[in-house]
Amino acid sequence: MIVATAGHVDHGKTTLVKALTGTDTDRLAEEKRRGMSIDLGFAYADFGSEWPIGFVDVPGHERFVRNMLAGVAAVDFALLVVAADDGPMPQTREHVAILDLLGIEQGAVAITKIDRVSPERLAEVRVEVAALLATGALRGAPVFPVAAPSGEGLMALRAHLMAADRAWTGRSPHGHFRLAVDRSFTIDGAGLVVTGAVFSGRVQVGDQLLISPLGTPVRVRSIHAQNQTAVLARAGQRCALNLVGSDLKRQEVQRGAWIVAPMAHAPTARLDVRLHVLESESRALTHWTPVHLHIGATALSARVATLGDRSIGPGSSGLAQLVLDQPTSAMRGDRFILRDQSGRNTIAGGFVVDPSGLVRGRSKPARLAQLSAMERPSVADSLAALVAVTPEGIDLARFGQAWNLTAHELDSLLQGLEIQVVATASGRLAVAASQWASLSADICAAVDAWHGEHPDSLGPTDAELAAQIATRNASAVFRSALKALLADGSLVRAGLSLRRPGHSARLDAEDVLLLERVSAILQTHGLRPPIVGELATALDMDLPLLLEFLLRVSALGHLVRIAKNRFFLPGTVVALGELAETLAAEAADGLFDAARYRDRSGIGRNLTVQVLEFLDRIAVTKLIGDRRAMRS
Missing domain, CATH: 2.40.30.10 (Translation factors)
Incomplete structure (x- = not known):
């Protein structure tokens, strides 16, 4: 168990720790000279448990609250020290507020210097301390009057610390170190x-x-x-x-x-947080207020970007994004304190909801719904709620990192939830099982409807299908659902088109015969089919009449128009896309250029440019500088 002292300067915190542990935690020469703690002090005491109890002695002067905050971020027990002659003082109140904001609920109060006051004064201080703690996390904490020089009351305090240590169950060692x-x-x-x-x-x-x-x-x-x-x-x-x-x-x-x-290791400069403003503040915390952020042992400058409402009033809480002046390390659930721009007053605190805040769209309703889900206290409840409001899927690696889950912990979590895990090129996505089933059903229904409306068509392309069900063609979940439906036979791919099993396009007899003649010519030319004029000559047809036919059957998916005067067989287009995939896979960085594609395909420079631009348009490839990468 780790115990941190708290309280006003010169109330006897260091003296009390020395009486309990035998260690003088004032280690600096300046502390010895001034008789006042400036920085954190550390001591340990063997109270009979498996491990010694650790004590963090914090400075009480208002000028060193920054140092105090560095020592109390991860303690288990607070020992509030109040001098009987002074009673609660300004730093007593600020330290209590900090302990409340950090969520430290286990603690005790030591009223020191009782040998200097009357019983009546001690009774008054007890009442003052009870009033101070009445509405906070330490309300009802036991009080121990002590006099360190004589040892009066120390045995009872020591016995309480021993009992608290024995009752302390420890922190779960889950997550990464x-x-x-x-x-x-x-x-x-x-x-x-x-x-x-x-x-x-x-x-x-x-x-x-x-x-x-x-x-x-x-x-x-x-x-x-x-x-x-x-x-x-x-x-x-x-x-x-x-x-x-x-x-x-x-x-x-x-x-x-x-x-x-x-x-x-996931440095971040934007923390989405649940923030509570102290009731003692005289005004609301407004958007873009400059603050000092204390998280872990870190002190950083930041700005508060309120989410939803433009301000958070005294005694109220709200969602906000902390925009830091430099990156730090943080995880979901980490507690923090905010002090004003001067660094002299504690104004608010809270906990991290998502350590990777968005740069854009941080206040949109969809994002606020995600943050509400991330606020759930249980990681299982959080993920279940998150997938319910995120139809595009949740990046499991990002979610696991935000909650600091090991790979084993994440996999165990997934086994207990009704979630569909989707494997994509960039990692795994989590989708609600009900949404996955609904999307799959919607896709099949949309293809059936297409067949009913366009009986002479092979079927919709991926982009046309996505438009039918109002989803983005680039959606990894949509692509994965298509892949699953193709794998289980619910859909069949015909070139660039998708159809249901058993469906065949119903062209009239003349169109069937002409398509067979055109296909035969295109087939013999492989990856370099003739242009429309050459095709018209080979077929002995008027160019306008042939072009009208080619455009009509291309719209039905039987051919693919990749340029103004070029029509390909769907299978040829698939082969050209597979060649791009092969070249990308062979490259260490996943990129290839037009020259490499031209040399491997043998189709010539001009046609290479036309083919690659077409593959860009249908979202098979994407241009990055003067090279290309695969999209899907």
Whole structure:
């Protein structure tokens, strides 16, 4: 268990921690000289459990709230310290507000310096403390009057901490490893050591990690967990990691950095959040307000972009996007604090809903519905709600990373939900099983309707079918549904057209005969069919009459017009598309140019240009600079 002190300056936090642990947490010369904590202090005490209890002693002066915030982001228990002679003071109230915003619900109150006041004054302070905590997360917390110099009351406080430690179930070690760095230093003969609270996962000696957001690779040489040598550290512990790496530079690892497993490295500068403004604020938090963001042990400048409403009033909460001045590491559920632009007053706090906020469309109704789904406390409920409002499918890799799920945890989650997993070139998508079934039924119904309306047509193209059911042809879910229907025989592909099994286009006898003659000529020319004028000569037909026929049967899917004077057999177009796919697959970067396509196909420069432009138009390929890649 990790315990953090809280309270006003000179109320005896450091003295109390020393009385409980035997350690003076004021380690800096300036702290000794001034008799006041400036930075975080750390101590450990063996209270008889498997692991020592860790104490984070925070500075109480208003000038050092930034340092205080770096120490309380991942604690389990708050020890609020109030001096009996002063009672609750400004930093007492601010620290209590911070603990509330961070959602720290376990704690106790130590009323110190009781040897300096009368019983009546102690009773008054008890009442004041109860009033201060009445509406917050620590309401009802037990109160322990103590006098550290004499030891009065310490036994009862120690016994309560021991009981809380025994009752503490620990944090689940799920997810990838993440540690928020609050100290960094070097040791002769060992090198770099970083300390901090483990937010999630576990780490072992020898593990390969990254310094985030920079992405510098490191290896764990040794571990101290809760001040003990260990081979493993896990969520809920404070630990020190001795790190080594060929690219490691000490200036890269400062307070605010994260040490994470490679899969948890996802730097972001836009956090979609649920934000609560303190009731004590005199005015609403408005759109684009500049703030200081404290998350983990990190302090950054940011802007608040309100989502939906233009402002969030005192005592109210709302969705917002925090636009950061530099990237950081964050996951769904991470708690944060906002202070005003001057950095002197705490104004709000909340938790991360989606660590990868959108640049565009962040306030659209569809996006707000997705954020509402991401707010669900259960990851299973969140994914189920998310797919219900996202018919285009949810990127499972992005969802898993947002919730910090390992591959095994994500796969286990999917097994318990009515979700269709769709494999695409860019990764897996999750679709609600009901939506997948509905889309499949809609596709088949649309093809049946097409056959009824156009009996002489082979069937619709992908784009025509997408237009029929009001979906985007580029949709990965739509393409995957087509693939599944083709695989199970519900649909059949005829060149670029799609048809139902058993359907055959009903052309009149004259059109059938002419199409057979045209097809025979086109077939003999392979990938380079003749232009329309040459075809008219070969058929001994008037050019206008032949062109009218070619346009009519092309509209029905029997031929494909790739340029003004070029008509291809559907099968030839498929072969040309497959050649593009082959060339893209052979290239390390997935790109090919026109010259390479011309040489492999042997169709000549001009026809190559026409074919590739046609493949671009039907969304088989896309032009990137002067080269092309496959779309689907």
